[in-house]
Amino acid sequence: MNLDWSPKLNTKIIILVTLLVVLILLVVGFVAINQIYRNEIEHIEQYTLDLAASIATRPGISRNIGMDEGREFIQSQVEDIRKESKANFIVVMDMEGIRYSHPIEARIGDPFVGGDERRVLAEGERYVSSAEGTLGQSRRAFVPIYREENGEEKQVGAVSVGRLETQTQEEIFESLLSLGAILFLGLVIGTSGAIYLGNNIKASLFGLEPDEIAKKLEERNAILNTLNDGIVAVDKDRTITSCNRAARDILALDNIEDGIRLDRVFDTDVGLSAALEEGNTNFNRERIINNTRLLVSTIPIRIEEEIIGAVACFSKKSKEKKLARKLAGTKKFIEALRSQNHEFNNKLHTIHGLIQLEEYEKVQEFITSASSTCSKITRFLLHNVREDEIAGLLLRKHSKAQELNIIFDINKNSSLSESLNTELKNSLLTIIGNLIENAFDSILKDEGQKGKIYLEIFDQQDEIKLRVKDNGVGISRENQDLIFFRGFSSKEDGEGIGLKLVKENVEIHSGSIEVSSIPEEGAEFIVKLPKK
Template identity: 35%
Template sequence: MIVLCLLVLLQSALLGGFALRHLADSLEDQMAQRALQLASMIAQTPSIREAVAANDSEATQRVASELRDATDASFISIGNAQGIRLAHPLPDRIGKPMVGGDNDEVLKQGHTIISQAVGSMGPSIRGKAPVFNDVGEVVGVVSIGYLTQEIDDTVLTYQRVVFAVTLLLLVLSVLAASWIARRFRAAIFDLEPHQIAALFEERNATLESIREGIIAINAEGKITTCNRAAIETLGLEQRDVVNHPIREVVPDSRLPDLLESGEPEFDTEMVIGGRSLIINRIPIRVKGKLTGVVASFRIRDELTMVSRQLTRIRQYAETLRSQAHEYANKLHTIAGLIQLDKSDEALELIGQETRDHQAMLRWLVDSVDDPVVSGCLLGKFNRAHELGLQLVIDPDSHLGPLPANITPERLVTLIGNLIDNALDATLSAKGRSVFLSMTDIGQDLIFEVEDQGPGISEEDMPRVFDRGFSRKAEGRGIGLHLVKEGVSQLGGEIVVENLSAGGARFTLYLPRESVG
């Protein structure tokens, strides 16, 4: 309201000031032209010419008085060739020199002029014309003037009108601003602009943090809200779908149907884009009027994904059980050899089984200080052995005490996921080995994991760390995403590249000192 009032006041002041200034200039110009015309006309009057040529003050004063009564001029002053007054509104000034200092150009050069000067009657705008005799000689001057006080009085009259109109506009603007403010605040639920901005940011953050997809449309069927989860769940190629018709973006959403029925739907199962979804649809009403529809949905297959993960865990348990049986069989074999007094053969069998593990254990004791990391590497070594693969660790690798900002658990997550991914890739390509090297020399901890898999295509390279991206099977694509997130939290970097001999190399850089 204050802003509107100040705006009206400023506009009125600027326009009023310009109008009054233009009016004053126009009045001055008009009066100057009128004074000049009257002076030229009176200077050509025969009676004035004769009286001035004869230097007859009485006749000149009488004719000038008659002309002054017939015109609206403030004064008519007539002087002779020497600038001595022959006629003047104040009789006591007759016979005295004309004042103002603007008669020389008229008397000496015979020009008509317009001047503004302070005369015996005060500041005035004057028009001056020469009086010629019958032979064309300048014998006098006629000065017609309008007092500037009259112009000021006229401008003051208009100024009062401008002030009155401005005051009226100000009162009307206050009333209009008050009415607009009440209507506007009622429309925005009595919220201030900064509160609306805060709610808008909070609403965007909330939508992006929700794992369920959210889509809202207005009464025209155009999308007004769509969060990232909705775009990813529906597999929309176009990321910016706001203001697009819902029928074009998601033809089988059935959201426009609720604009007609107005009935909410909860936990409805639908197949959209080839995916089975559980959808909730709720109409949006403002003051009882249906203004849109909002839908939230989630993938029904999430339960299936959890089930598959449990299945893989069960398969892993079965693998461990079969391994236990295998070791039990070998133990029985060793026991039988001992009973048969075949101790050499028993020792040879034991040596074959323990040689690699012993070498691995000795290297871990000498090269890796943290026991949690050592346990992880030993577990991955055994896992590779179960899969028929080899986890080859660079014998020159070394990992001393971990920095304070890197916990063993977090490092185990990063290394474990990289090795698991390399084992899966190598196994799928029927490779034989996965290579690991690590060093803590310098300002960073550096880990390199190489596989003998099929490598990563140029098309997939930008998406290799995206959550859910995988070329192996549905429900995969989590490990590398977790690695990327963990590295970002530690302020590190991960680089992936294809090897010339086949496979891929993942290089992990973790700074010793915490970043930020």
């Protein structure tokens, strides 16, 4: 036998609510029974009094009291009335208490039994009393009978109308049976409601007991506080409901605590609005919060498809991530070299063919031209673009342009220092790469002319200015306001991400981007990024 057993939450709720319903029904039943009993007694008393009063005023009754031959008349009159009424007995008596009528004719002429008739005979009072008579315990009404003699009203007797207590109790019991049925129905409904309420509360708590909820809460707090990433949860009213230690450290905010409004903590949108209003889920979006570049992921919290809140995860770009970006820049150089290697293989095949054809002068001219072109762009980038990752990116794009037979012209006065902060440099990589790829796509759609891309980048005192221009198919006027939205793409299999990333990175640095285009003639993008 398990002595440590304790009822589960839904069982406790069912028992408690059922007991409460039973208690309420008992109180209601007690009050109702008393009221029904009182009402029934009052009804019987009033009925017997009214019936007795109507008999007492009958002229034939008052005239025949005191006369020997009047008993038969009174008995006949009274019994007809009794049989049509609810009375068990109607007794007419003279001033000596001698009966002139009775349900049992043999008792006519005998004295009235009970002793409660004295007040009506002695004082002429109307009243109802309870006493035991020849038929048993009864509740009876007394009314005096008057007769006019010598111009004056004189009491000559009294009439008593009675109901046996046994019959009264039976009628009250019948009324209580209806009340009992109603109370039982209330008990059934109350118990059913208790069961429904208990199970519904248990279901809303995902079947967990209070001690299990407390344990889960402690586990959750422990897990949150051991994470290196910051976690902030808000409800649908944008009130912070949970925040771990890492969030306070990463965001460098001491005023983050449960119960505070989100707009009192962040002066910029961290992505939670989109999660709350539209149910959007975003992962690893770069945002600058308190002058710190962070990766922010936001996820809406749903219960039965209803959004009840959202969670944001904040993480810093660690040294390992910075090293990864350095490696990414190296990778771009490797890709550029690989592309050049492919191009050089093609050139070697050309040279080999010319030698077989004994076109030696053309071989010399071809080698000189190829060497000059490759060395020129490489020397230019190494000298003017001091950021290795960006130089590697431009070299890779230049090689791709050659493969696609597209002229890639970089302004000879372009320059970029190596003093850029990491955040600005990474944004430039994203912006330059996507704008050039967008230019490639635009040119490849126009097969009627030689493709050309023009790029210039200037590292000015307070800002970086970038200009990318192509002679592709261009952008229609109605689409110029849509190209920066996620999902918009002019390609059949496009995802519409590239230009959206450009716009996001520009906005991160509070920069600006301008687009101008003439359909079928090309497009031009001008980007300005503050260096601070």
